[in-house]
Amino acid sequence: MRTLTLDNVNPALLKVQYAVRGELAIKAEQYREALKTEGNGLPFTKVINSNIGNPQQKGLDQPPITFTRQVCALMEWPALAELAPQVFPEDVKARAKELRDEIGSIGAYSHSQGVPIIRKNVAKFIEERDGYPANPNHIFLTGGASAGVSLLINLLITPPKSGILIPIPQYPLYTATLAQHRGVPLPYYLDETHEWSTSLDTIEAAIEKAAKDGVAPKALVVINPGNPTGALLDEVTQEKLVKLCEKHSLVLLADEVYQSNLHQPVTHPFTSFKKIVRRLDSPIALVSFHSISKGVMGECGRRGGYFECTNISDEILALIYKMVSVGLCPPLLGQIGVDCMVRPPKEGSESYPLWKQETDTIHRALAQRTGIMAERLNKLPGVKCVNSPGALYLYPQLELPEGAIKAAEEAGKSPDTFYALRLLDETGICVVSGEGFGKKPGHNYYRLTCLCPGVEEYVGALEAFHLKFMEKYGGAASS
Amino acid sequence: MRTLTLDNVNPALLKVQYAVRGELAIKAEQYREALKTEGNGLPFTKVINSNIGNPQQKGLDQPPITFTRQVCALMEWPALAELAPQVFPEDVKARAKELRDEIGSIGAYSHSQGVPIIRKNVAKFIEERDGYPANPNHIFLTGGASAGVSLLINLLITPPKSGILIPIPQYPLYTATLAQHRGVPLPYYLDETHEWSTSLDTIEAAIEKAAKDGVAPKALVVINPGNPTGALLDEVTQEKLVKLCEKHSLVLLADEVYQSNLHQPVTHPFTSFKKIVRRLDSPIALVSFHSISKGVMGECGRRGGYFECTNISDEILALIYKMVSVGLCPPLLGQIGVDCMVRPPKEGSESYPLWKQETDTIHRALAQRTGIMAERLNKLPGVKCVNSPGALYLYPQLELPEGAIKAAEEAGKSPDTFYALRLLDETGICVVSGEGFGKKPGHNYYRLTCLCPGVEEYVGALEAFHLKFMEKYGGAASS
Numbered sequence: 001m002r003t004l005t006l007d008n009v010n011p012a013l014l015k016v017q018y019a020v021r022g023e024l025a026i027k028a029e030q031y032r033e034a035l036k037t038e039g040n041g042l043p044f045t046k047v048i049n050s051n052i053g054n055p056q057q058k059g060l061d062q063p064p065i066t067f068t069r070q071v072c073a074l075m076e077w078p079a080l081a082e083l084a085p086q087v088f089p090e091d092v093k094a095r096a097k098e099l100r101d102e103i104g105s106i107g108a109y110s111h112s113q114g115v116p117i118i119r120k121n122v123a124k125f126i127e128e129r130d131g132y133p134a135n136p137n138h139i140f141l142t143g144g145a146s147a148g149v150s151l152l153i154n155l156l157i158t159p160p161k162s163g164i165l166i167p168i169p170q171y172p173l174y175t176a177t178l179a180q181h182r183g184v185p186l187p188y189y190l191d192e193t194h195e196w197s198t199s200l201d202t203i204e205a206a207i208e209k210a211a212k213d214g215v216a217p218k219a220l221v222v223i224n225p226g227n228p229t230g231a232l233l234d235e236v237t238q239e240k241l242v243k244l245c246e247k248h249s250l251v252l253l254a255d256e257v258y259q260s261n262l263h264q265p266v267t268h269p270f271t272s273f274k275k276i277v278r279r280l281d282s283p284i285a286l287v288s289f290h291s292i293s294k295g296v297m298g299e300c301g302r303r304g305g306y307f308e309c310t311n312i313s314d315e316i317l318a319l320i321y322k323m324v325s326v327g328l329c330p331p332l333l334g335q336i337g338v339d340c341m342v343r344p345p346k347e348g349s350e351s352y353p354l355w356k357q358e359t360d361t362i363h364r365a366l367a368q369r370t371g372i373m374a375e376r377l378n379k380l381p382g383v384k385c386v387n388s389p390g391a392l393y394l395y396p397q398l399e400l401p402e403g404a405i406k407a408a409e410e411a412g413k414s415p416d417t418f419y420a421l422r423l424l425d426e427t428g429i430c431v432v433s434g435e436g437f438g439k440k441p442g443h444n445y446y447r448l449t450c451l452c453p454g455v456e457e458y459v460g461a462l463e464a465f466h467l468k469f470m471e472k473y474g475g476a477a478s479s
Numbered sequence: 480m481r482t483l484t485l486d487n488v489n490p491a492l493l494k495v496q497y498a499v500r501g502e503l504a505i506k507a508e509q510y511r512e513a514l515k516t517e518g519n520g521l522p523f524t525k526v527i528n529s530n531i532g533n534p535q536q537k538g539l540d541q542p543p544i545t546f547t548r549q550v551c552a553l554m555e556w557p558a559l560a561e562l563a564p565q566v567f568p569e570d571v572k573a574r575a576k577e578l579r580d581e582i583g584s585i586g587a588y589s590h591s592q593g594v595p596i597i598r599k600n601v602a603k604f605i606e607e608r609d610g611y612p613a614n615p616n617h618i619f620l621t622g623g624a625s626a627g628v629s630l631l632i633n634l635l636i637t638p639p640k641s642g643i644l645i646p647i648p649q650y651p652l653y654t655a656t657l658a659q660h661r662g663v664p665l666p667y668y669l670d671e672t673h674e675w676s677t678s679l680d681t682i683e684a685a686i687e688k689a690a691k692d693g694v695a696p697k698a699l700v701v702i703n704p705g706n707p708t709g710a711l712l713d714e715v716t717q718e719k720l721v722k723l724c725e726k727h728s729l730v731l732l733a734d735e736v737y738q739s740n741l742h743q744p745v746t747h748p749f750t751s752f753k754k755i756v757r758r759l760d761s762p763i764a765l766v767s768f769h770s771i772s773k774g775v776m777g778e779c780g781r782r783g784g785y786f787e788c789t790n791i792s793d794e795i796l797a798l799i800y801k802m803v804s805v806g807l808c809p810p811l812l813g814q815i816g817v818d819c820m821v822r823p824p825k826e827g828s829e830s831y832p833l834w835k836q837e838t839d840t841i842h843r844a845l846a847q848r849t850g851i852m853a854e855r856l857n858k859l860p861g862v863k864c865v866n867s868p869g870a871l872y873l874y875p876q877l878e879l880p881e882g883a884i885k886a887a888e889e890a891g892k893s894p895d896t897f898y899a900l901r902l903l904d905e906t907g908i909c910v911v912s913g914e915g916f917g918k919k920p921g922h923n924y925y926r927l928t929c930l931c932p933g934v935e936e937y938v939g940a941l942e943a944f945h946l947k948f949m950e951k952y953g954g955a956a957s958s
Binding site: 001002003004005006008009010011013014016018022029052054055056057058061064066069070072073074076077080083084087104105106107108109110111143144146147150154155156157158159173176177180218245246247248249251283284285293297298299300301302303311312313315316319322323325326327328329330331332333334 | 480481482483484485487488489490492493495497501508531533534535536537540543545548549551552553555556559562563566583584585586587588589590622623625626629633634635636637638652655656659697724725726727728730762763764772776777778779780781782790791792794795798801802804805806807808809810811812813
């Protein structure tokens with residue numbers, strides 16, 4: 001008999017690449033295992049996973065919002081409200097009761113589109129954010145934003161050859177999902193010299209190139225705040241992007257999962273694309289994604305999120321419903337998480353003071369760490385780094401010495417992957433090489449999260465490694 | 480600009496059909512809404528969703544296993560162990576502590592393949608069940624079995640034309656997922672006259688037909704216990720099926736999610752395909768699926784399950800890992816649910832007596848209801864029904880009068896869909912028409928769950944409706 005080999009499986013899947021959990025992450029996992037044995041000979045005592053925005057992971061330990069966890073505990077075991085009434089604030093008990101009355105058990109499948117009352121609460125949240133109405137029937141709860149993005153890309157890609165415009169650098173979910181569904185990534189480059197801003201001309205050029213290559217562009221992906229860049233779009237650019245989608249009949253896929261991670265909100269505020277589309281009274285089809293994995297929630301493991309459809313016809317909504325119904329429903333505890341995100345404790349309620357303190361602490365710590373890390377990285381020879389105004393990351397550019405580039409070539413790696421591997425080997429810090437996000441030839445980057453609590457020790461290790469690396473490979477920058 | 484319409488989206492998705500949540504389920508939802516308004520004029524006071532194996536849904540209210548919920552409540556809010564220690568059994572606190580020490584926060588992403596310690600526990604469960612070793616690295620935790628099936632079908636289907644052998648009747652997840660991924664369903668018919676048994680000849684015939692049609696068969700799906708049939712395979716047939724997979728180089732996809740729903744375990748026991756493959760020392764590639772949504776857990780909304788890969792090479796395992804890593808990880812609380820399923824309280828522990836009582840009650844009630852419903856349905860004119868020895872369903876065949884067949888034709892419906900729609904209109908009971916599962920021409924069926932607690936009232940309504948329907952449309956059976 002013939003066995004299952006790489007030669008007889010779906011070739012599209014072989015092309016999928018997802019660097020966030022790729023070679024570096026796998027090696028980091030091996031080091032973590034190795035650290036458990038004595039005499040492991042490793043030059044570090046712990047592995048720090050800065051490769052992924054995972055605030056509550058071991059070692060980072062960003063505490064969850066207590067309100068969310070209390071509501072979920074009561075949903076898990078409702079008898080607790082009677083068995084230990086004194087340990088739960090009144091508003092938590094009221095919230096859990098309200099949700100239970102509507103949902104029943106969290107062990108039951110819900111409506112495939114998500115619990116109706118939670119979708120209503122999401123719609124209210126959007127209305128209050130934007131000042132324009134939102135329709136609960138146009139909202140789909142999901143198991144994190146990724147599930148929704150994958151569904152939409154699967155929906156939009158049509159044979160023989162169609163593609164989706166994606167920013168470079170991008171979050172690799174987009175190229176991975178496009179490869180899976182045989183879509184063509186149509187890259188447009190962000191402008192690093194202007195804080196990773198988005199230029200309409202580069203998008204127009206990418207559309208022209210697609211036409212020459214015989215690829216039909218179906219949608220434009222915008223990540224705002226940016227990942228990995230942390231950049232925030234200004235409203236003038238957003239308006240132009242909407243107009244561009246009108247002109248080219250593009251669906252706008254707005255990845256807005258970092259909308260509440262703003263470190264410089266006065267100079268770099270967030271405006272949703274929904275608001276822009278409504279303000280312009282534009283007819284473009286827009287799908288906006290949000291998640292409980294980022295922001296102050298950081299509830300990655302719960303798997304929750306939603307997407308809102310704007311200007312999408314009932315027949316397409318019915319098609320999306322059909323597709324999500326095959327997967328039955330998103331995780332109920334992810335859906336409860338969404339409810340807690342869009343309906344946090346109100347001022348004056350019993351839970352409010354603790355909620356306020358917890359969320360303020362998270363916002364402040366992230367903004368501080370991002371600023372300190374950007375400042376110190378920028379002082380290193382051969383490192384340039386935009387001080388991210390949003391999201392959870394920094395994306396430093398590396399100008400590496402010729403010696404390092406040669407050594408990387410000999411090792412069969414891109415220079416930034418080579419750098420990131422050495423960083424992991426010597427410090428236990430796991431980052432993602434710029435290779436995973438896409439880049440112009442000859443450029444080198446890495447993405448690291450700004451989640452590590454002990455910023456002194458952490459940046460100290462980065463600095464010491466970098467200086468040693470530069471010295472070893474010749475010091476002078478390559479260009 | 481061009482808007483998004485059914486003409487410019489992925490045509491493969493238009494072909495997807497998923498009857499379990501289709502027309503009937505949508506109408507049931509509308510009735511449920513209508514019942515909230517006075518003077519709705521409906522001839523029933525509640526909607527009963529017998530269309531889906533969803534034991535904990537409102538109205539059915541199968542209670543969850545307390546042990547699971549207590550462990551999860553402590554994972555949600557670990558402070559409860561100190562704040563209300565008296566309300567948790569000692570073994571629950573120990574389990575939660577053990578999991579927390581390994582996992583950390585359930586708000587963090589886990590290993591994409593699932594938490595290592597939980598995969599180890601799944602492996603132990605499989606070893607104890609089968610008497611053969613299991614490797615935690617060959618186990619992937621999932622958000623329910625559906626997610627795993629979808630991934631495997633996506634992996635196996637290769638252009639230009641390949642297909643997967645599926646039983647008819649089948650659980651419509653298979654045809655839906657094949658349509659989505661452009662695979663060809665290769666139906667083989669189960670033998671209703673022999674308790675829906677599986678015949679090797681019909682599978683060989685389906686393979687021959689595929690060859691004539693230029694379709695390469697890649698895998699064989701076996702659902703055991705059957706859905707919708709409830710049938711259990713005997714070991715002799717299982718051995719033949721494994722040999723057939725060897726002969727034709729087919730991957731065996733074993734959907735075993737109902738493995739603990741056995742109503743006649745002495746005459747109709749369950750044997751896993753893993754055990755058969757190991758006993759025969761067969762080299763076939765096998766993927767076995769399990770879930771926390773069925774069995775005694777019934778934790779559908781939590782979204783948890785796993786699949787085990789047998790005789791699958793490291794390079795294919797790495798490919799599967801890469802694909803699941805794009806989705807980051809399965810829901811943590813679904814993973815905890817899997818742990819509770821494969822490691823229930825041990826005899827002698829504080830939680831054991833309640834766990835035993837709860838699980839015995841669920842098993843007994845389901846077996847009783849299945850028997851009573853099968854007996855009474857079989858007494859109705861024009862109804863024949865195998866008394867399911869497993870799973871959660873009955874799948875009665877209907878011999879409908881000519882008048883009903885004509886009326887269905889006029890309404891543009893298949894006769895069984897017409898029957899199911901009338902049943903819903905008149906009783907509020909929602910079932911799935913046989914049309915959704917596939918069938919031989921001229922046959923009519925519906926699938927209903929055996930989960931409704933008030934069996935007298937429920938079967939009474941079914942009987943009264945059926946007699947009235949038969950009378951209205953002419954009484955005499957069509958064939």
